[in-house]
Amino acid sequence: MHRRGTSRTTSGWAALAAAGALALTACGGGGDEKDPPQGGTGQAAPRVELPRLTGERLEVAAVWTGPEQENFTKVLKEFEKRTxxxxxxxPAQDPIVTFLGSKIAGGAPPDVALLPxxxxxxxxxxxxxxQPVGPEAQAQLDKNxxxxxxxxxxxxxxQYGVYYKAANKSLIWYNAKAFEAAGVKPPSxxxxxxxxxxxxxxSGTPAVSVAGADGWTLTDWFENVYLSQAGPEKYDQLAKHRIKWTDDSVKQALTTLGELFGRKDFLAGGASGALSTEFPKSVTQTFTGGDRPAAAMVFEGDFVAVNIAQTEAKVGTDALVFPFPAVGAKAPVVSGGDVAVALKPSKGAQALLTFLASPDAAEIQxxxxxxxxxNKAVDPAAYPNDIQRGIAKALIAAGDDFRFDMSDQAPAAFGGTPGAGEWKxxxxxxxxxxxxxxxxxxLEADAAKAYGN
Structure with a gap:
């Protein structure tokens, strides 16, 4: 399925992200953590007006779990306080379309869903x-x-959705002590x-922790290699299934990826270990064990920081980051995100979309x-450390120069279903x-069936 807004160049964001992230690999502890402003819940004075909704009950569905869910709950608590x-x-399950379909068939849809x-x-x-967004939410979108x-x-x-959360899915996080012990520097x-x-x-430390139990991480590996090696035009064509997965460009990308995946000694636990490792563990095992962790690197987006926070490692000193290396002429930058959509024509659902489109909500999380x-209006000082601040600034500075996650553009049967399609x-x-x-x-057989061609 084609999504509008994806046929743009990657150069602006790629250059900014590369410059920013590489500079941040040298960051020490100084200025790493920032205390939030004092008073109340820590956020600035409200910048968006919300209606009073006393007595109204809302349900919000998303596939988020663990710290991500806990942090989003803080946003919902503020919405409750103000309305x-x-x-x-x-809590929803993947594929979320199937989950929502069962809720709607049962006559109990959530008011708002965050779609990944x-x-x-x-x-x-x-x-x-x-439901289309209302005028108040649209005003926030137009402004921010x-x-x-x-x-x-x-x-x-x-306009149906508000992109509340974004992601730069072209980052490799590394254990600084493991790199130092092996005498390795971030590759470009x-x-x-x-x-x-x-x-x-x-040196005795497997290179990469791969979350093979979660197929979505493998699609991100492929997309970064493919975008850099085959280029933006081919990327757009494959995303729309205008070229087949049997194309030679896919063969080249898989062969390249195999240079890493094909070396069992490169992977934490070998191939079998990788296939049994879920995403949260792929991160935490990279940042525990001092200079002898289960792996020296883990690939994924800026949201990796949430899982690093569950370890004793500190982002900016123990945990550093570099851009996904260039396979072709340019380093890739693949984005992702979660879009909030109202499923009920209620005043409360529209008010929540308005809140999520405002900087007030985003700054809390x-x-x-x-x-x-x-959201362009979010204060960079809201981010807790220099690395996340730099990633956010690069995202905003890039404007519309990005490529969206390919599997997220696909029909869910192909690009978003555990145990099936591209994931499997x-x-x-x-x-x-x-x-x-x-x-x-x-891949081609599954894609042809899902796309209907």
Whole structure:
């Protein structure tokens, strides 16, 4: 499924992210943590007016768990305080379209849902579940968001969603002590990454912690390699299934990825260990154990910081970050995000969308860490350390120069379903990286079925 707002160049954000993140790898502890302003819950004076909703009850569904859910709950608590409404968080399961479908069929849809895939937004609109945003939320969007982020929340020219959360999915986080012990420096090219992985593994620390139990992380690995190696034009074509997954460009990307996945000594626990590792563990095991962790590096977006916070490691000193290395001429930058959509035509649902489109909501979660907002009005000082502040500034400075996560643009059956489609095909590839042709054939068969062509 095609999402508008994705056919743009990557150069602006890529350059900014690379410069910012590389500079931050040298950050010490100074200025790493910032105390929030004193008084109340720590946020600035309200900048958006909300209606009184005394007695109204709202349900908000999202697939978030753990610290991410806890931090978002702080945002909902502030909404309750300012409106008088009572808000309940409803944990959802992937694929969220299936989860919402069962709720709606049972006559009990949540008031608002946070959708992690563009394809899910399109499905919600096609199924006539979603409500267009009201004038108050639209005013906040027009004031605080770039055209690209607004377009991603629109379907056929009608605004349905508010992109509350964004992500730069082109970052590799590393254990500073492990790198220092092995004498390794952050690589800037794929060749340098493989060489660094070899050195790290030879030193006794596996190079990479791969969250193979969560197929979505494998799609992000592929997308970064593919965008850098094949280029933006091919990326857009594959995202829309205008070229097949049996294309030679996919073969090249999988072969390149196999240079890392194919070395069992590179992976924490080998291929079998990677396939049984879920995303939170992939992070925490990289930042425990001093200079002998389970792995020296872990790949994923800025939200990794939430999981690092569950360890004794400190972002900016023990945990550092570098941009995903360039495979081709330019380093890739792949973005993602969660879009808030009203599923009921209620005053409360629209008020919550208005709040989520304001800097007031985003700054609460920004202070908690592991969160980046596409909202231009968010105060950079709200971010808790220099690394997350730099990532956020790069996102805003890039404007509309980004490529959105490819699997999130796809129909959920292909790009967003555990144990099926792209997730399963890439897990099978991780188990046997030498079978490039087999992986391509499976990906194409599943894509053709999901896209209907």
């Amino acid at each position: 008088g409404a009572a808000v309940t968080f409803v 895939q563009v394809g899910a937004l399109v499905s919600a609109v096609q199924n006539k579940w979603a 968001y770039s055209a690209g982020w607004k377009a991603l929340g629109a379907v056929e020219g009608t 090219t794929w060749k340098e990454l493989v060489t660094a992985a070899d050195t790290l593994s030879a 920004a202070r908690a860490g592991g969160f980046v907002s596409p 095909a890439l897990q099978d590839f991780l188990a046997n990286p030498s079978d490039v042709a087999g992986a391509q054939a499976k």
